Amino acid sequence: MKICSVCGTPKGLTKNQRWLDNGTIVEAKNPSHRMIFIENDNILDVFKLVEELVGLSLEKLVIESQRKATYNYVDSILPGFVKKIMRATSYRPVVRNLTVLGRTFGLGDVGILDMHIKGGEGDYVKLGIRNPFFLPAFCGMVTGAMEVVSGTDCSISYEEKSPGYYEVTTFVSTHPKELAERLQRRTYASKPGDAALKKCAGCGGPAVLADYDFDLDAGMISRKASGRRMVLDGPAEFEAILEELERELGEDIPGTLIEAQRRFVKRGFYDTDEVEDIGMFRDHLALRGFGNLKEISFADGRLRVLLENPCLHLLLVGLVLGFFELVFSREGHVEWELASDGDLTVEVSPR
């Protein structure tokens, strides 16, 4: 994988993903497919907290939602002729390329252990992964990718062989389709915008990616200043999980998620040097693909934020609430609205 000599980012990453001027990250070949560049602990902590609050394991839901999203994604990046050649000759180069892509996204140190694909029952791919970013999501990704490669339905099993090291096997099988039909994909607003990040002269990606370390051997991305792990992933599969939970449990999942994110932010996770002023907050959100910060105002003790093209809006509501409480050292009461054109308004007032 070639590395940009100016910012140090793998060139494939900034070629295949576009950071648009409207605060979004999209697939270059499929601009309706949003991506986020997010702190890994944010995903892990929020899911853990939601599991605790609802008293259920989310593993099956995460695997299924991620499987479906990955199937669509890999299907869109593999041209039809590649699939034909692959099925006529060898699957190994395509599977290998997908593991390299996984390392580029920061999913972990992933490699092929064994594979057998002949286009029938008994086909499987066995991967080894050290330090997976989020094991159930990784399992879903592997299953979805295998379904595109093999052209059939697949299942997954995993085993922790030593601390932090897993063997993950995906194999031809059938799985219940009912859940897949319910996990519907969200479409996002995409208004034009003015949140352009300064571009790297070498690769055209955001220049600020120079603040991050891309360790392709370890399959890890981290912020150099803090060592914090980052990952590139799609937001839609997580939204589908949350919507499904809400339907299943009939509980206040939005409130739960906002609370989980508020607690996460209040633990002081984000460095204050990343969000010292409004411009930096705008860039902070745009680099992560969370949307375009259009307005932020503070009057009569109330903080008001307007964001265009948001994704994972409940996390953003929790983020604004958490920042308010951190900055003003007092508890806040949050109100929010997601308009039909996709705009998100968040207002926090002192409790």
Ligand SMILES: [Zn+2]
């Ligand atoms: Zn560059």
